[in-house]
Every structure is written in C-alpha cells, then in structure tokens.
Amino acid sequence: MLKENLQSVEENIKKACEEAGRKREEVTLIAVSKTKPVEMLQEIYDQDIRDFGENKVQEMCDKMEVLPKDIKWHMIGHLQTNKIKYIIGKTELIHSVDSLHLAQEISKQAVKHNVQADILIEINIANEETKFGIDAGDTIQLVREIAELPNIHIKGLMTIAPFVENPEDNRLYFRRIHQLSVDITKENIDNVSMDVLSMGMTGDYMVAIEEGATMVRVGTGIFGERNYNK
Template sequence: MLKENYEEVQKKITEACKRAGRNREEVTLIAVSKTKPVEMLSEIYDLGERNFGENKVQELTEKEEVLPKDIHWHMIGHLQRNKVKYIAGKVALIHSVDSLRLAKTISEEAVKHNCEIPILIEVNVAGEESKFGVSVEETLPLIEEIAKLPAIHVEGLMTIAPYVEDPEENRPVFRKLKELSVDIAAKNINNVRMAILSMGMTGDYEVAVEEGATLVRVGTGIFGERDYSKR
C-alpha cells in the first residue's frame, strides 16, 4: 500500500508540474513521517525517498540515529528554543522559524556545533490565530535582522495553509507566498536566498505546485492517517 501511495503522490506532482509548465526537478517531495514507525520510513526509503519531515525534535533525533545517514531531515513543526541544540548538525532544513529569538538560538547552536543551518521563515499568510508564523507584513523586517546572524542562512519561505475541503480555496494563499518571496528576492539581501517555497500538504499540494512550491510536505497521502494514540 505504501508503494502505491508514494507512486501516486509522485505522479500527481509530475502532472501538476506539467499543467504549470514547470520542470519536475523543481519540486521536491518531503515524506512527512511524524508518528510513523521506522519500518514504514525504511519502506519509503527503499523506494528512493531521501527527504523526511518530522514535527517533534525527539522523534526526529530518535529516527535519525537508526536510519541511513544519507537522509535529509526536515524540521517542519514548531521549534522551541531549548530543543535547538538537539538537532544542530542533524537537520538539512528548519522550515518553521518565526521569531528573531528562535533564529538567534539556531545561530548560536550552529556556531557551537561548527555547522551551518539553512532555515525557512514560516509565514502565516492566512492570518489564522491557531497557527504559528509571522504575518506577511512582518516577514521582510524579520529576515533583514536574521540575515545579520552567523552560521544561519535564510533559504526561503514556508506556510501552512488553512484546512479546506476544496484545495482551490488555498490557491490565493500559495500565490501570496510566492509573490512575497519574489518581492524579498528583489531586495538582494546578503545571506538571504528565496530559492525555496515550502507549501502544500496532502490535501492541496497539487495546487501548491501549480503556484510555485519547490517543497511539498505530504504525510497522510503517503503513510495513511496518523495514530496519535501511540505517542
């Protein structure tokens, strides 16, 4: 079942790229493996997947220890400052930076661990009170401050769109994030690239791809529904 799910997601990404006139190579799938056992991750790994996303630091570090070392781990969940030290040097990308205080901690830990840490700024495009992320208006001023910090690099933006029945409803959200990234890129800020747009999840990743996503975060579409009772 996992193989069929995985191949179906890859196929849909390819088709969305075609509709948008994009190269398939522009979009990377992240298999969101939170709450899923190592055996399931290994099965997806054996199909060629190397990008896995986790929401919790402890789960990420436990899996990172036992799974192959060529996996790129993505921290996609809300990150507390006191947990940063556990993932410094272990993550390929932190998607969820939404404050200068968090960025400063990441920078300090990167220096301590003698590594560079790429990050994305989480933008709450839809302005949902239940979601983390900075407002569209706050994004540029925050990036300008983070850009001054050592050993941390802003690579782009991330958003979690609202939960909707019809994915088309999120098209304006994705479009807005893309426009914001273009505006920020035009500022040519040192230590800032807008190469990555992390947007789109199981319910709406095809629309996100059509609107310019370079990373899509798919969990349920690959692994099935999550079982939170095991946590």
C-alpha cells in the first residue's frame, strides 16, 4: 500500500510541476513520518525517499539511531529551546523557527558543537490562533535580527496553511508566502537566501507547487491516517 501511495503522490507532484512549467527536480518531497513505526519509514526509504520530517525531538532521535545514516531529517514541529541540543548538527533543516529567542538558542548550540544550522522562518500566514509562526508583517525584521547570529543560516520560509476542504482556498496564502520571499530577497540581507519554500501538505501540495513550493510535506498521503493512541 505504501508503495502505491507514494507512486500516486509522485504522479501528482509531476502533474503540478508540469502545470506550473517547473522541473520535477525543483520540488523535494518530505515524507512526514511522525507517529509512524520505523518499518514503514524503511519501506519508503527503500523507494528512494531520503527526506523525512518529524515533529518531536525524542521520536526523531530514536528513529535516527536505527534507520540508515544517509537520511536527511527535517524538524517540522514546534521546537522547544531545551531540546535543541539533541538535534543540532543532525538535522538537514529546521523548518519551524518563529522567534529570535529560538534562533539565538539554535545559534548558541551550533557554536558550542561547532556546526552550522540551516533554518526556515515559520510564518502564520492565515493568523490562526491555534498555530505557531510569526506574523507575515514582522518577518523581515526577524530575518534581519537572526541573520546576524553566528553559525545559523536562513534558507527560506515555511508555512502551515489552514485545513480546508478545497485546496484552492489556500492558493492565496501560498501566493503570499511566495511574494514575501521575493520581498525578502530584494532586501539583500547577508546570510539570508530564499531558495526554500516549505509549504503544502497532503491536502493541498499540488496547489502549493503551482505557487512556488520547493518542499512539500506529505504524511497521510504516503503513510495513511495517523494513530495517536499509541
């Protein structure tokens, strides 16, 4: 089943890229594997997927121990400052930085461990009270402040769009994120690139790709519904 699910997601990504006149290589598929057992991750790994996204530090560390070492791990969940030391230098990308305080701690741990940390700024694009992320209007100021910290590099933006029945309803949010990345690029801030737009999940990743996503985070579409009772 997992193989078929993945094939279906792959076909959708190709279709969305064609629709947008983009190359398939421009989009990285992150298999969001939170709450899923390592056997399922291994099965997807065996289909040549190397990017996996986790929400919780402990779960990510446990999986790192037993799964192949060439996996690129993405921290996509809200990150507490006291947990940073466990993943610093072990993650490909931290997607969920939404405050100077968090960035300062990442920078501090990166310096301490003599590593470089790549991050994305998480934007709460629809101003939902239940979601983390910075207000779009405050982003450029935050980017300027983080850009001055040592051993930390801003690579782009991330957002979690609202949960909607019709993916078209999120198009305007993805468009705004893309425009924000263009605005930040124009500011020409040292130590900042906007190469990565991490947006789009199982319900709306095709629309996100059409609007410029370079990373899509697909969990349910690959692994099926999550079981939170475990």
